[in-house]
Amino acid sequence: MSLNPENAANADLGRTWLSSAEVRPTKQRLALADLLVGDGRNRHVTAESLFAAASDTGAKVSLATVYNTLRAFCDAGLMNEVTVDGHRSYFDTRVDEHPHYYWEATGELTDAPKSAVAFAKEPEAPAGATVSRVDVVIRLAKNSRV
């Protein structure tokens, strides 16, 4: 599988991602970037989950650096912080505005398809203010079998 040309390209996705935002590609940041965007798909992580994933691959990154790095990626516009749970921060590699599913049973956060939410009209701001973002979180309960 390492011969698959797609994988060869993917190996550079993380580096490209970092350079697109002029973020210094250090060893740790490359390792984390690879975990985040290495396969071209979107990720939703917490600092702890990313730290665990990095440790699993043998990467040598401290938890504090994971926190600092996620902040840096957000500041650089590479990721978005999503607030759904008062005691944990989620970070999303997808930076456009889109709805989320929050699986209450597991605490997992995933993208909702755009089709899941349709506004009849754009949400309105009160006078003297402008909408900076609209967060939509669809909280999901496991189907209880009736």
Place this chain on the structure above:
Amino acid sequence: MSLNPENAANADLGRTWLSSAEVRPTKQRLALADLLVGDGRNRHVTAESLFAAASDTGAKVSLATVYNTLRAFCDAGLMNEVTVDGHRSYFDTRVDEHPHYYWEATGELTDAPKSAVAFAKEPEAPAGATVSRVDVVIRLAKNSRV
């Protein structure tokens, strides 16, 4: 103004509110309830802001009790916890599902009029799951004068 019959009624709003959920009306809970629903309007508070408000009125309540009480009110269905800011919990006296404004400049949370958000169709859950709640937070930036 203390002669205003509405105020006389209001003095009991807190007590009525508590008894409607079978929550024991202790001195502290009555003081907090009065601050929360005493004027019949909806409130959005944090533990700290409610503690400060209580202290301002001379009420003798500890911060821990404010936390415990807000939890108790939520458990009793009197309030809802709203998550908009990863490092603070907001509590809302309005328990039906409705959108919120989050004023990024001040960290204030207020109700949005129902008319501010209109769905073309109800948000959808993926197969095998059911929607437990849909949180809509309209984040507001102060209008910059151009």
Place this chain on the structure above:
DNA sequence: GTATATGCAAACCGTTTGCATGGCT
């Protein structure tokens, strides 16, 4: 060479909890 990132441990902050005291029914 200089600015910046990393790692560790300690600080931090909002929140929760254990336990003794006091209050509600």
Place this chain on the structure above:
DNA sequence: AGCCATGCAAACGGTTTGCATATAC
């Protein structure tokens, strides 16, 4: 009387920070 709420202070968990070292440019 008995159960439950209160208060204090200590514990807690996620996150940030200070400082010395290491690395990118």
